[in-house]
Amino acid sequence: MNTLEELFPSKPTFSGTWQTLYLEPIVGSGERISVAVVAIGKNNQYRILQAIRSELLECLYGAQSRNMQSLIDWLIESASKEIKANRSLSEWTAPFDGIKVGKLYPAAGDDIEGILKQAIRFTASLSTLALDADRDDHDFQPKRYSEQWATSIFDEIKTINPHLSNCFKKRLKISESNVLTTFGFLKDTYVSNFGLLVPTRLSTSLSNVKAKLFDLEALKKSPSLVKPLKYEIIIGTPSLSDPTLTDKSAKNLRETIDMVTEVAASESIDLFRAENAREAAMHIIEIAA
Known part of the structure; x- marks a missing residue:
């Protein structure tokens, strides 16, 4: 029985x-x-x-x-x-x-x-x-979502600690060309870029995250004499237990987070996952303030 x-x-x-x-x-x-x-x-x-x-x-x-x-x-x-x-x-x-x-x-x-x-x-x-739903890989919406994510983090920090506001969207020359690369946040020994993994557009949002990682990697390997000591990618995602996520989408999101974490770690870049902009802002303030 x-x-x-x-x-x-x-x-x-x-x-x-x-x-x-x-x-x-x-x-x-x-x-x-x-x-x-x-x-x-x-x-x-x-x-x-x-x-x-x-x-x-x-x-x-x-x-x-x-x-x-x-x-x-x-x-x-x-x-x-x-x-x-x-x-x-x-x-x-x-x-x-x-x-x-x-x-x-x-x-x-x-x-x-x-x-x-x-x-x-x-x-x-x-x-x-x-x-x-299946989507065309050439959907560029995630880039705009990522920009909104960065703006939301900036707005939170501007409210909590306005002295750090001027550390956002810093532009640096990291190669022999005159092209400047923009970083999400840069202060003294700490730099971070912001990425967003959108469950409805996971493939294209992942491409944007990889581009943010590449910029951090390029800065780390640049010939610049003065460089940060800590490099980080701050990823925005919904909660993995969010009831609006199907089992399939939650599984795909979890696997994508694991993959990005592994790629970042291979270049000694930290990854911090936040479920909202305030959580991301508080993390930055804890490190940089």
């Missing part, structure tokens, strides 16, 4: 509910997209997660993507306050029109992230399909 029982998965230990928040971009049109999922579990646990990735928002809405992101952030903040106060969205009024709260579903899983993954899987096709 024990052998037979081992053939079946164990019973989930975490129970709760989930529901989806839908946004009608054009109020009254009837068109709705899943923008957030809500999971509420035992022991007063709850979590609200954006169900549509920011890079997909940019593809869908272009110049208006920031406005859409602001609306989603506002929505999630309002829903979070309601759940914290009343443990439910049953009496909640959305902060703006065009929002529909989906049906409440009971669920079970290993933890609250497991319940969120169920909500994503069943109601947010734009999230999962975007991650697993």
